[in-house]
Amino acid sequence: MRRLALVLWGLLNALPAQAAEPVNERLRDSFEAKNQATLERLEQDETQQLCTRYAPTDLPAEVARRIQSLNQSTIKPPADGQYLGDFTRGEAIAQRGTGWQSSDDPAKPAGGNCYACHQLAAAEVAYGNLGPSLYHYGKLRGASAEVLAATWGKLYNSNATEPCSRMPRFGHRGILDEQQLKDLMALLFDPASPVNQ
Amino acid sequence: MKPLFAKRLRGLGALLLGSFALTAAASDDALREYREMFGDDNPAALWEARGEQLWQTARGPQHASLAACDLGLGPGVVKGAYAQLPRWFADTARVEDLESRLLTCMTELQGFPRDALLTTRFGDGERKSDLEALAAYVVGASRGAEIRLPLQHPAEQAAWALGQAAFYYRAGPHDFSCATCHAQADKRIRLQTLPQLTTAEGAREAYTHWPAYRISQGELRTFEWRLQDCYRQQRFPQLKFASEVAVGLSLFLAKTAEGGAMAAPAIRR
Numbered sequence: 243m244r245r246l247a248l249v250l251w252g253l254l255n256a257l258p259a260q261a262a263e264p265v266n267e268r269l270r271d272s273f274e275a276k277n278q279a280t281l282e283r284l285e286q287d288e289t290q291q292l293c294t295r296y297a298p299t300d301l302p303a304e305v306a307r308r309i310q311s312l313n314q315s316t317i318k319p320p321a322d323g324q325y326l327g328d329f330t331r332g333e334a335i336a337q338r339g340t341g342w343q344s345s346d347d348p349a350k351p352a353g354g355n356c357y358a359c360h361q362l363a364a365a366e367v368a369y370g371n372l373g374p375s376l377y378h379y380g381k382l383r384g385a386s387a388e389v390l391a392a393t394w395g396k397l398y399n400s401n402a403t404e405p406c407s408r409m410p411r412f413g414h415r416g417i418l419d420e421q422q423l424k425d426l427m428a429l430l431f432d433p434a435s436p437v438n439q
Numbered sequence: 440m441k442p443l444f445a446k447r448l449r450g451l452g453a454l455l456l457g458s459f460a461l462t463a464a465a466s467d468d469a470l471r472e473y474r475e476m477f478g479d480d481n482p483a484a485l486w487e488a489r490g491e492q493l494w495q496t497a498r499g500p501q502h503a504s505l506a507a508c509d510l511g512l513g514p515g516v517v518k519g520a521y522a523q524l525p526r527w528f529a530d531t532a533r534v535e536d537l538e539s540r541l542l543t544c545m546t547e548l549q550g551f552p553r554d555a556l557l558t559t560r561f562g563d564g565e566r567k568s569d570l571e572a573l574a575a576y577v578v579g580a581s582r583g584a585e586i587r588l589p590l591q592h593p594a595e596q597a598a599w600a601l602g603q604a605a606f607y608y609r610a611g612p613h614d615f616s617c618a619t620c621h622a623q624a625d626k627r628i629r630l631q632t633l634p635q636l637t638t639a640e641g642a643r644e645a646y647t648h649w650p651a652y653r654i655s656q657g658e659l660r661t662f663e664w665r666l667q668d669c670y671r672q673q674r675f676p677q678l679k680f681a682s683e684v685a686v687g688l689s690l691f692l693a694k695t696a697e698g699g700a701m702a703a704p705a706i707r708r
Contacts, residue, residue: 265604272684273670276677283611283676290609297607297618298637342612342674358628370628372620401614408620410613417612 279344288312293406301405309405316414317398325390325427332429333436335422336362342417354418354426359409362429363436372408380431381438393430397423473654473706483575483652483704486659490576493569499549508544510537510577521577522584522701525690527592534598536689538663539681541573560680562658571650574661578650581701586646588694595690598683602691605684606636615673617688631708636692643699646692651707659704662689 266284275281286294289309296305319325341352356362359372362379383389395402398413412418418426429435494505494517510520511528525536531543538560545551562568590596609616620628621636635641650661663685667678678685 265601265608268601268683269605269608272679272682273676274679279611279671279674279676281676283674286610290614293609293614294607294616297609297616298622343671344674344677345671368629370626370630372623372626372628372633406609410615415612415614 276344278342278346278348289401289406297406306405309401310403313399313401313405313411313414314395316411317395317402318413319391319394320420320424325394325424326431327421327424327426327428329425329428329432329435329437331422332425332427333363335418335425336429337366351422352417354412354422356426364439365436376430377437379437380433380435385431390427390431394423394427397426481652481704481706482657483579483650483659483706486572486575486652487579487704488576489567490572490574490579493573494576499545499551501548501550503548503550505544505548505573507548508540510540517577517580519581519584521581522586523588525595525598525686525693526588527594534592534594534686534690536663536681536686537574537577538570538661539686541570541577542681545569557680561660561664564657571659571661571664574650575659575704578701578703582703584701586643586693586697586699586701588690588697590694598687598690599694600687601683602687602689605688606691611674613674615675617669617673619673636695639695639698642692642695646696647699647702648705648707650703651705653707655708660707 266286269284270281273281273284289312292301292305292309296302301309335351335354336356338351338353339355339358340346340350341355346352356376357366357369359370361369361371361375361377364377379393392403396409397418399411400407400409401411410417413420413423429437432438494508497504506515508515509528509530510517511523511526512518512520521537524540525534527534528540528543533539535543542553542556545556546553556570559566559568560570562571588595590599606617606621609619617636620626620633621641623633624635624638624641626633626635634645636645646662649665650659652658653660663678663680666685666688667680670676670678
C-alpha cells in the first residue's frame with residue numbers, strides 16, 4: 243500500500259513536465275483578457291518554456307547554456323554608447339511599482355519596482371530581499387567599461403548570465419525603454435547618486 | 440452582535456481611509472496598529488452573520504434556501520466542510536472549490552443566473568457580494584478543523600497536477616510565476632513578508648487564514664480573490680472566477696497545507 247502511494251506520488255510529480263501542451267490550453271481557458279493584459283501574455287517564449295519545464299529542480303547544464311545563449315544575443319548596448327542617464331529619474335523609476343498590470347494606465351511610464359526586491363539608497367528602508375543589496379553598487383565596483391557593460395546586460399536581460407533568474411528581462415521584454423535603463427544605470431553608478439552615499 | 444463591537448466598526452471606515460492608504464512598506468505596521476486599536480475583533484463577523492442569514496433564507500427565482508446545498512459532507516452540512524475542499528462532486532462531475540460550489544448551489548437550487556452572480560463576485564463598497572458573505576459563513580464553520588484532502592478521485596489528482604503546473608508557469612512581460620515570490624523562505628516584497636507556499640508550514644500559514652477581512656479594502660476577500668490579485672501583479676490576464684486553474688491552484692496549495700487547522704476568516708492588511 244505504501245509502495246503504491248509512493249509510485250502514485252512519483253507519477254504525480256512527473257506530470258507537469260510531461261503535460262506541458264495540455265496545461266497551456268487549460269491555462270488559456272482559465273484566463274480572460276483584461277485591458278492591456280491580453281491572452282497573448284500566456285504564450286511562452288523558449289526561455290519561459292524551459293524555465294517552467296525544469297522548475298523547481300536545477301537546470302541541466304546544457305539547458306542552462308541554451309538559455310544563456312538565447313538571451314545573450316538579445317542585449318543591445320545604448321545606441322549612442324552612453325550608459326549613464328540621470329540618477330534622480332532613476333530613483334523614481336526604482337520606486338515606481340506600477341506598469342504592465344491590467345489595472346495600470348498603459349499611457350503612463352512603467353516603473354522598474356527595483357525596491358520591491360533590492361536595497362538601493364540608504365534612505366529607503368522599505369526594500370525587499372528577493373534580490374541582493376545594491377547599496378554602494380558603483381562605489382564598490384567602480385565604473386570601468388567592463389563593469390558598465392556587464393551591469394547594462396544584467397538590466398537588459400538577466401537570463402543572459404543567470405538562466406531563469408527571478409529578475410525580469412527589462413530591456414529585452416520592453417518593460418523599460420533605453421532612456422529608463424540609462425537612468426537606472428546612473429542610479430547605480432553616479433558618484434552623486436544616493437545609492438553611493 | 441455586541442454593541443461595543445458595532446460601535447468600534449462605525450469608526451473603522453474613517454480610520455481605514457486615513458491610515459491604510461499607503462504602500463506595502465508599512466503594511467505589517469498597519470496590521471499591528473489595527474490590532475492595538477481593535478484587539479481580536481474582526482469585521483469578518485459581519486460577513487459571517489450576513490452569510491448565515493443568506494444561507495437560511497428562501498431566495499432567488501426558485502425561492503429556495505441553501506439547506507439542500509451539498510458542500511461535500513452531505514446536503515446542508517456546513518460544519519467542517521471547507522477544510523475538505525476543493526473536492527470532486529458527482530452531480531456536476533467536476534472538482535469544485537468553495538466559490539464554484541456556491542455558484543453551483545445558487546444557480547441549481549435557487550435559480551440565480553450565473554452571470555449576475557459573477558458580476559457581484561467581489562464586493563465593492565456599498566455593493567456587497569452575497570458570495571463573499573456566504574463564503575465567510577461557510578469558512579467560519581470550519582474554525583479549528585484540520586485540512587484533509589485525500590485526493591482519491593482521479594479528477595482531484597489531475598486538478599492537483601494542474602495547480603502545481605500553474606504554480607511554476609512562467610509567462611508575461613516579467614517572466615513571473617507564483618514560484619518567483621513564493622518558493623523561498625524569509626523573503627519580502629518591500630516590507631511585506633511572503634509565505635513560502637512550497638512548504639507545509641508556509642502553505643498552512645497562508646491557506647488557513649483565508650478568506651480574510653482585508654483592512655486596506657474594507658472588504659472580506661476569499662482565496663480566489665487572493666489568487667486573481669496575485670495574477671494581476673504577475674502581469675497576467677485576469678484569472679477567471681471558478682475556472683480550472685483557480686480551483687486547481689487552490690487545491691494544490693490546500694494539499695500542501697494539509698494537517699493545518701483552519702483559522703479563517705482572519706484579518707489581513
